[in-house]
Amino acid sequence: MRKTLNGFGLGLRTEHYRDFVESPWHVDWLEIISENYLVAGGKPLYYLDRIRRDYPMVMHGVSLSIGSCDALDSAYLRQLRALVDRVEPAWVSDHLCWTGTGSLNLHDLLPLPYTEATLRQLEPRVAQVQEALGQPLLLENVSSYVRYRADEMSEWEFIRELVRRTGCELLLDVNNVYVSSVNHHFNPHTFIDAMPLTAVRQIHLAGHEEHGSYLIDTHDQPICEAVFDLYLYTVKRLGSIPTMIERDDNIPPLAELIAELDCVRALAQRIQTEQAA
């Protein structure tokens, strides 16, 4: 049976382990970074198991490298499967990107060229990952700072086609859409409008950094107004989708993130109420 998840979540970070253990918080589910728990024991797994008792979870990876020309790393997939069995997440996600080639990992989410050849490269790999994990795989759009000469289509056309061919689902990062729209001068509404309605299972929100003419996806500050506006547009179009805030640097007290999440929750609920009226 397909697992479901509703409401509003946060990324689980080590800074908040004790807060989650010591008292209940107004958060419906948590997202873990899979790689942080691919260890043998100790505090990471202790707190993971302890907090999992109280909160549903989803797993989010950063090094699947689904778009790399290297073969998929079977040892990594086995580790990931063991973590899936331990956590029983609602789903597993990673990024629509590549992270290295020739067995190296550059530990970055590098953009793919949006070409027919890339689509052909991805098709069997998505199926292979879903089979290895026994889970649907969600792929997330990344922020990018370059566009390739080789591109044959836009990012949103590429994503639509990938969903059509593979049946993969999407983790729509609204902040990444916004960052890329500023960096590459496109209308972010065009991107959102192109998303297949039923494929988007989860939404990410985050903060970014301004560098004059371009933006960098840093996850180190609160969500800005423009991203809130784009989220509002997204909810109006796609409806109620599990949404969470990612914060990876300059991490504030948990109460501060919960307050920010409450704003997101209120915004989404207001839209739903308006649409129902």
Next chain:
Amino acid sequence: MSTLADLQQRFQQSILRDHSTPGLFAAEGALLAGGGMGVYLQAYRARLTAALGDNFLVLQRALGDDAFAVLAHAYIDAHPSHFRSIRWFGHRLVEFLAAAPERLPHPAVLDLARMDWAMRTAFDAADAAALTADDLAALQLEDWPQRRFTPLPSLQMIDLAWCVEPIWKALDADAATTSEEPKPLAHVLLIWRPTLDCCWRSSDTCEAAALRALTQGASFADCCTVIAESGVPEPAQTAAAFLQRWIAEGLLGKE
């Protein structure tokens, strides 16, 4: 080679060599929108330097951020990551420093790096239930000689040349601490994790030899032999005293 593979190789080489490759992107130079390749070049070294700093916190504090960054960049160039998790980045840093000690302002700093990595290794090593005094009391007399006592999977034994533990402890607690120059002292440092937090203490040659024998599967009788070889007059009593201490410290596993 496919176009995609070629593109990825060229992109990766750009990052590893820290300069942009012409011909890949829709626009280049001053026309390049969106931050361009420079964002990836800068992020690569910054991210791996930060990861190395997480794994070698005390080393970073001992050297200072600028000198650590110089060292980190040299290491990044020499040993790019093959790991899925960035947590393991730096697994050859101690070896890298030992091969070129001129990179460090003082030879004792190498021991700080050794201690950092061993602490990191013990931190998320496999869990294991500790052997208790009751387990020992339940052991039949005739079973003692062949009984194998296994240290916890988290046990790290590192050979240090300097008495760096006080400095490591002070820098771990406070980046701004200052301390006297360490004294030379060849010894073995034990690091292990009985439950969630790591413990450490120094060990003498005889105890270290006995523990190393246990990690290699030695029986209690073999352990007594190792102790005898180190010149201790009453090896069985010494072995028993070691066992008592290890059990009290939660250093041995049930299995």
